[in-house]
Amino acid sequence: MRSIAIRLQELDDDELEDFVDIWLHNRSALYYRTERLGKTSDKGRDVVGFVTDQLHEGDWDLYQCKRKTRGSKLGVGEALKELGKVFYHHLKGEYATLPRKYVFVSPRGITGPLQTLLLNKEKLRTALVDQWDETCRTGITRNEEVPLSNVIRTVIDAYDFTRITYLTGTLLAKETDAGPALSKVLNLVPDEAPEAEAPETVCEVEMVYLDQLREIYGETSGLAFTTINDVLAHPVHAGHLQLQRTRFFEAAAFDRFHRDNTAPGAMETFKKDIFHTVIEVYRESHPSRLDRVNAVMKHIGMTQVSLLGRMSRPPVRQGMCHHLATDGRLRWTR
Structure with missing residues (x-):
């Protein structure tokens, strides 16, 4: 039987976002509300978990889903472009606060160079600034070029890049609370439920x-x-x-x-x-x-x-x- 990680790699874009949405919903103790926003005009957001009823004016977590094509992993260029979108749309007023946590969800994995950046947060910040013209200037929006202004640079410098992380298919398969999502999206049947005995004292x-x-x-x-x-x-x-x-x-x-x-x-x-x-x-x-x-x-x-x-x-x-x-x-x- 194929491993769960391999089956996660085979999800299409909608299925991957469904998986993450159901998974986050099952983590209801962490969030006031979860919402799937992924579409053409998602402004850099696929699935979000709002921590309070303040929604985008309070703490929120962003899960950016990157299915990629068969055999392909998420690389530096695309990851930097997605990060650039968040800073750009924040400054445009689409969300008052930046995400408390930013998670790349890439079942097919990430490239070695991107993993190096994600495991060395200051290198990630430096790469975003140094490669802005290459990855973000014309990649954030179709309607305009977005040069690295002093305002954007200030927000990037102030942001805590330790909030940015990633999940591959292998890591997702290890998430202990992902069972309902695996069952719903992959039609997986969990192992046998544990047996039980009645306690001595009546409850x-x-x-x-x-x-x-x-x-x-x-x-x-x-x-x-x-x-x-x-x-x-x-x-x-x-x-x-x-x-x-x-x-x-x-x-x-x-x-x-x-x-x-x-x-x-x-x-x-x-x-x-x-x-x-x-x-x-x-x-x-x-x-x-x-x-x-x-x-x-x-x-x-x-x-x-x-x-x-x-x-x-x-x-x-x-x-x-x-x-x-x-x-x-x-x-x-x-």
Whole structure:
């Protein structure tokens, strides 16, 4: 199977910008808003992450996507031209502040000379000034030549060039929070979600479905179980309840893993598939409500439901029914 880095190299321009946009969206803790701006008049911006609601009047990060052609890497000339655009459009008033961080996203890599400049920031600044006429004067805009004025030179001298960095396909593939973007754009299915066990102490997050089961156990045994611990002390129902708790946390681990590593919406589709798989069995007549729970568990345990083509394990599917009971789509006590 081809590596992720190679598949990233094969993305076209739109797909690469989509990938970066989805990746940044998944990093929502870092940004107030992310936006894809890449087009003919993007004024040097492909995808941006705004740190606050001040948008371009506050801190923002710029991700400049450079797909390049097959076998080609991003070189010094094109990189300097893109940097020149940012300083030019900033001075034109298109954005009040310069980017907090500037990232070249080049899946096919960068040339050796450009890498040298990007790893030696003062050399990068010097190259931009020295090669301005060659790379920027006629390359920034089609409508006019842009000579290196004293004003532009002052802004370049004041800017912190340590903010400028790069990501190749190999580096992108290592980003731990790029899973949803890889899943959405490359149709990649992540590895198996981790298994889980129920904690010894009952947690608040599981109380909705547990209270439903507590009522059902009381109805079945003719005992008034006041707390979940009462059920866990019962010689028959304790084992059954503990099994349901394990399934619930198996599903919770599965949910967290795939929300972090698969395309947006994939988990909700999986839950809907679980619901439609069990709803007929759920609605059938059963001798008791506990028999209904067991019938649903047996049915979903034997029926495969996949997420993005990968089959899920039985305890995950069974535990997801308890999540549906928690959010109200299924109620064990109806």
